[in-house]
Amino acid sequence: MLFENGRKRGDTVSGYKVAILGASGAVGRMMVKVLEERNFPVRDLKLLATERSAGKKIDFHGEKLTIEVAHPDQFKGYDLALFSAGSSVSRSIALEAVKRGCVVIDNSNAWRMEPDVPLVVPEVNPEELENHRGIIANPNCSTIQMVVALKPIKDRFGLSRIIVSTYQAVSGTGLRAIEELKSQSLHMLNGETKEPEVYPYPIAFNLLPHIDTFSENGYSREEMKMINETRKILKDPKIKIAATAVRVPVFYGHSESIYIKTIEPAEVIEIRQVLSKAPGVVVYDNLEKLQYPMPNLVEDNDQVWVGRIRRDLDEDCGYHLWVVANNLRKGAATNAVQIGEELMKRGLL
Amino acid sequence: MLFENGRKRGDTVSGYKVAILGASGAVGRMMVKVLEERNFPVRDLKLLATERSAGKKIDFHGEKLTIEVAHPDQFKGYDLALFSAGSSVSRSIALEAVKRGCVVIDNSNAWRMEPDVPLVVPEVNPEELENHRGIIANPNCSTIQMVVALKPIKDRFGLSRIIVSTYQAVSGTGLRAIEELKSQSLHMLNGETKEPEVYPYPIAFNLLPHIDTFSENGYSREEMKMINETRKILKDPKIKIAATAVRVPVFYGHSESIYIKTIEPAEVIEIRQVLSKAPGVVVYDNLEKLQYPMPNLVEDNDQVWVGRIRRDLDEDCGYHLWVVANNLRKGAATNAVQIGEELMKRGLL
Numbered sequence: 168m169l170f171e172n173g174r175k176r177g178d179t180v181s182g183y184k185v186a187i188l189g190a191s192g193a194v195g196r197m198m199v200k201v202l203e204e205r206n207f208p209v210r211d212l213k214l215l216a217t218e219r220s221a222g223k224k225i226d227f228h229g230e231k232l233t234i235e236v237a238h239p240d241q242f243k244g245y246d247l248a249l250f251s252a253g254s255s256v257s258r259s260i261a262l263e264a265v266k267r268g269c270v271v272i273d274n275s276n277a278w279r280m281e282p283d284v285p286l287v288v289p290e291v292n293p294e295e296l297e298n299h300r301g302i303i304a305n306p307n308c309s310t311i312q313m314v315v316a317l318k319p320i321k322d323r324f325g326l327s328r329i330i331v332s333t334y335q336a337v338s339g340t341g342l343r344a345i346e347e348l349k350s351q352s353l354h355m356l357n358g359e360t361k362e363p364e365v366y367p368y369p370i371a372f373n374l375l376p377h378i379d380t381f382s383e384n385g386y387s388r389e390e391m392k393m394i395n396e397t398r399k400i401l402k403d404p405k406i407k408i409a410a411t412a413v414r415v416p417v418f419y420g421h422s423e424s425i426y427i428k429t430i431e432p433a434e435v436i437e438i439r440q441v442l443s444k445a446p447g448v449v450v451y452d453n454l455e456k457l458q459y460p461m462p463n464l465v466e467d468n469d470q471v472w473v474g475r476i477r478r479d480l481d482e483d484c485g486y487h488l489w490v491v492a493n494n495l496r497k498g499a500a501t502n503a504v505q506i507g508e509e510l511m512k513r514g515l516l
Numbered sequence: 517m518l519f520e521n522g523r524k525r526g527d528t529v530s531g532y533k534v535a536i537l538g539a540s541g542a543v544g545r546m547m548v549k550v551l552e553e554r555n556f557p558v559r560d561l562k563l564l565a566t567e568r569s570a571g572k573k574i575d576f577h578g579e580k581l582t583i584e585v586a587h588p589d590q591f592k593g594y595d596l597a598l599f600s601a602g603s604s605v606s607r608s609i610a611l612e613a614v615k616r617g618c619v620v621i622d623n624s625n626a627w628r629m630e631p632d633v634p635l636v637v638p639e640v641n642p643e644e645l646e647n648h649r650g651i652i653a654n655p656n657c658s659t660i661q662m663v664v665a666l667k668p669i670k671d672r673f674g675l676s677r678i679i680v681s682t683y684q685a686v687s688g689t690g691l692r693a694i695e696e697l698k699s700q701s702l703h704m705l706n707g708e709t710k711e712p713e714v715y716p717y718p719i720a721f722n723l724l725p726h727i728d729t730f731s732e733n734g735y736s737r738e739e740m741k742m743i744n745e746t747r748k749i750l751k752d753p754k755i756k757i758a759a760t761a762v763r764v765p766v767f768y769g770h771s772e773s774i775y776i777k778t779i780e781p782a783e784v785i786e787i788r789q790v791l792s793k794a795p796g797v798v799v800y801d802n803l804e805k806l807q808y809p810m811p812n813l814v815e816d817n818d819q820v821w822v823g824r825i826r827r828d829l830d831e832d833c834g835y836h837l838w839v840v841a842n843n844l845r846k847g848a849a850t851n852a853v854q855i856g857e858e859l860m861k862r863g864l865l
Contacts, residue, residue: 332681332773334723334762348721349705356702372697372766373812374683376773376824376838381803385784385826394829407830411773411838413683416765418721424681424760424773435734454730463722475725477734480743481756489725489760 182210183516185507186242186269188260189251190234191220193342194274197500198249199227201469205504208511215241216252239263246516249503250274265301270516272303272503276388279304279396286399289505290446291318296509303506308498309333309389309412309421310396315471315497316490317427319445320438321401325430327484329408331393334415334422335378336462337370339494344370348416370416378412387412420462421494429484435476438486442473447497452476460491468493469501531559532865534856535591535618537609538600539583540569542691543623546849547598548576550818554853557860564590565601588612595865598852599623614650619865621652621852625737628653628745635748638854639795640667645858652855657847658682658738658761658770659745664820664846665839666776668794669787670750674779676833678757680742683764683771684727685811686719688843693719697765719765727761736761769811770843778833784825787835791822796846801825809840817842818850 185202189195195216202209212227215237224231235241237256242248242264250257250273257277264271278284285295286304291314296303306314309331317326337344344365351371354361363369367377378389386394389412398404415422443450451458452474460472471492479485492498510516534551538544544565551558561576564586573580584590586605591597591613599606599622606626613620627633634644635653640663645652655663658680666675686693693714700720703710712718716726727738735743738761747753764771792799800807801823809821820841828834841847859865 330679330775332760334683334764352701353705356698356705367806368810369812373810374764374766374771375810376771376808377806384829385803385824386829409775409828409830409834409836411681411824411836413771413773415683415723416721417723422723422725422762424725424762426679426758426775454734457716457726459725461717461722461724463718475734475760479758480733480735481758485758487758487760 182208183246184211184213184244185209186213186215186245186248187251188215188237188248188256190214190225191216191223192251193338193345193495194251194499196225197495198251198503199225201496201500201504203228205508207504207507213241213245239267242269243267245269247272247507249507251499261302270299270301270303270510272305272506274305274499274503276307276392278302279306279392280399286396287506287509288314288400288502289509290315292400292402293509296506296513296515299515305499305503305506306396306400307389307392308339308494309335309423310393310400311498311502312421312471312490312492313393313423313425314397314400315447315492316425316442316473316488318401319441319448320427320429323441324433326401326403326406326427327430328426328428329397329406330426331409332411332424333413334417334424335412336417336419336421336494337414338419339421339498340365345418348418352416366414370414372416374416375414376411378414386410417462419493419495420465420491421498422460422462423490425488425490426479427486427488428482429486432484433486435478435486438476447471448473450474460489462491465491465493469497471497531557532595533560533562533593534558535562535564535594535597536600537564537586537597537605539563539574540565540572541600542687542694542844543600543848545574546844547600547852548574550845550849550853552577554857556853556856562590562594588616591618592616594618596621596856598856600848610651619648619650619652619859621654621855623654623848623852625656625741627651628655628741629748635745636855636858637663637749637851638858639664641749641751642858645855645862645864648864654848654852654855655745655749656738656741657688657843658684658772659742659749660847660851661770661820661839661841662742662772662774663746663749664794664796664841665774665791665822665837667750668790668797669776669778672790673782675750675752675755675776676779677775677777678746678755679775680758681760681773682762683766683773684761685766685768685770685843686763687768688770688847689714694767697767701765715763719763721765723765724763725760727763735759766811768842768844769814769840770847771809771811772839774837774839775828776835776837777831778835781833782835784827784835787825796820797822799823809838811840814840814842818846820846
C-alpha cells in the first residue's frame with residue numbers, strides 16, 4: 168500500500184511527494200485523475216482544501232484519500248504542489264509553500280503575468296521552466312488550447328494577428344456551475360423557472376458574453392487574459408490579439424473560432440501538415456466526412472482538436488480555424504501535470 | 517367574421533389577400549403570429565403546406581385556419597405570398613404565384629443572389645423594393661441582424677472589414693430541431709443516450725461548427741450566405757467579410773461576435789450614439805450593470821440588440837460588437853412582414 172491519507176509509507180519508495188490545493192473542485196479532482204492516468208511517480212499524495220471540503224474523500228490508485236485543511240506547514244517536505252484555488256488563496260499561500268521547499272504549479276490568475284514567473288504550456292515554451300523560482304503559472308484554459316494550435320503555425324509561417332471568439336463550457340466556472348446548468352436545464356424543460364445562482368443570468372439554453380469580471384476598457388478579464396498570456400507565452404509582445412469570451416451551455420470543452428494572419432503566405436494543406444506533426448494537436452478536418460472538432464469529442468482526452476481550417480477569401484495570409492479542447496484537462500489539470508513531467512525530465516524537481 | 521379557412525367574406529372589406537406557404541413550419545407559424553401582432557391589413561389569409569401538414573389548424577385573430585395543400589392555382593387572386601418552404605419548392609412555385617398576380621416574399625435561399633431579385637432588410641435597403649418583378653428575397657437570419665447593426669456604422673464611418681463568428685439557435689433549422697434539442701437534453705440529463713436525427717451529431721450540451729452543407733472552398737453555405745448576402749444588401753461588392761457559423765444548444769436567438777474595421781476612426785461613444793438612433797436597434801451595453809445582449813432577451817421581440825461595443829486594442833478603426841436577435845422574428849418572419857409593410861407604404865402591393 169503506497170498511499171494513504173497523504174502519509175508516506177516507507178522511505179525507500181521512489182517518486183515525489185505531491186500536494187494538491189483545491190482538491191475538491193472541478194480542476195482539483197481532475198488533477199488527481201490525471202496524475203493517476205499518466206502514472207505520475209507519486210509516492211505520497213496530500214489533498215488540501217478549505218474547511219468546507221475537509222473530510223471529503225477522493226480515490227487515487229484505488230485508495231480513498233481524505234481532504235485536509237490547507238495551511239502553510241502542510242507543504243513541508245513536499246516536492247510539488249498543484250494549486251487550483253482562487254487567486255487570493257494562491258497569492259497568500261504559494262510563497263509559503265515555496266519557502267518550505269515545494270515547487271508550486273499554480274492554476275490561478277495570481278502569478279501568470281509576474282515577469283519572473285514562467286507561464287508554461289509544455290508543447291509551446293517548456294524552456295521557460297529553466298528559470299523558475301519556485302512558482303510556475305498554468306495559463307488560462309482558453310489561452311492554452313489556442314497557443315498549442317497556433318505556435319506550430321507561428322514557427323513555420325510567422326503570426327501577426329489573432330482574433331478569437333470563444334464558446335466556453337460551464338465546467339470552467341466549477342462544480343457549482345455544472346450543477347446549475349443541469350438543474351436549470353431540467354427546470355426549463357419542465358416549463359419551470361429557477362433563479363440563477365452561479366451566473367448572473369440563466370445559462371441553460373442561453374449564452375453570456377461575460378466571463379470573469381469586466382475591466383474598464385470594455386474587455387472582460389477573461390478576454391484580457393487571453394491577450395496578455397498569449398503574448399507572454401509566444402514571447403511576442405507585439406502580436407495583435409483580440410478576444411471575445413462567451414459562456415455557452417456546454418458542460419465540458421471550450422471551442423474557439425480563430426482568425427489569424429500569418430507573415431508568410433501558406434497553403435491550407437501546409438497548415439494542416441504543420442499541425443498534424445505538432446505535439447498535442449489532432450487535426451480533425453474532413454468536411455466530406457463531416458469531421459470537425461466538437462466539445463463532445465474531447466470529454467475524455469487531452470488533445471487540442473483543430474478543424475475548419477480555411478483560407479480567408481479576401482486577405483492574403485488570412486486563415487480561419489476552429490479549435491476545441493477539454494478545458495478541465497488540457498486547459499487546466501493535464502497542462503499542470505505535464506509541467507510537472509517536464510520539470511522531472513529537466514531535473515528541476 | 518372576416519377570416520375563415522382562406523375564403524373571402526364580403527368584397528367591401530379592405531386589406532390584402534395573403535397566402536403563407538410553409539405555414540406549418542417554425543417560420544411559417546411565426547409569420548402568422550407576426551401578421552397578427554403587427555395588425556397587417558389582411559382580409560383573407562390562406563395557409564399552405566405540403567400534404568403532410570394539410571388539415572392542421574392555426575389560430576389567426578381568434579379564428580382557426582386550416583392548412584391546405586399548396587399548388588400554383590392557390591395563389592390566384594392573392595396579393596401577397598410569404599414563402600417559407602425549402603429552396604427547391606420556392607424555385608418551382610414562386611414564378612407560378614407571380615404569374616397569377618401575387619407578390620412573393622421568399623424566405624428561402626432560392627432567389628437571394630439573383631441579380632434582378634431585391635434582397636431586402638427594410639431598415640437597410642428598402643429602396644431596392646422599387647425594382648421588384650414579383651419576387652422579393654428575405655435574407656438569411658444571420659445576415660439580417662448583422663446588416664441592421666452594421667449599416668448605420670457604415671453610413672457614418674465607412675466599413676471595410678467584417679469578421680463574424682455566430683452562435684445560432686436550433687429553431688433556425690425548424691420545429692424538429694427544437695424537439696431534438698429538448699428530448700436529447702432530457703435524455704442526456706437522465707444519463708441516457710439518444711441517436712441524433714436532425715443534426716449529424718448531438719446538439720444538446722454540444723456545438724457544431726456546421727450549418728447548412730459545406731462548399732468546396734471549406735466554408736459552409738451558411739457562411740457563404742452571410743458573405744454574399746451582406747455584400748448585396750450593403751451594395752458593396754468589395755467589402756471584406758469572413759464568417760464562421762456555429763450551431764449552439766439554444767432554442768431561440770442567434771448571437772454574433774463581430775469584428776469590424778471602419779474607414780474613418782470613431783469613438784466607441786459615437787458608435788453607441790449612431791446605433792442608439794438606428795431603426796430596429798437596441799443598444800444594450802452597460803457593463804457596470806451587467807447589461808449585454810443574450811438570446812433569452814430576444815424571445816418575444818423584433819429588435820436587434822447590440823452590446824459589448826469596444827475598440828480593438830491594437831488597430832485603429834477596429835471595433836468589436838456582440839449582436840443578438842430572434843432568428844424566427846427579425847431573422848425571418850418579422851423581416852418578411854416588414855417587407856410587406858414597406859411594399860404597402862410605397863404603393864407596390
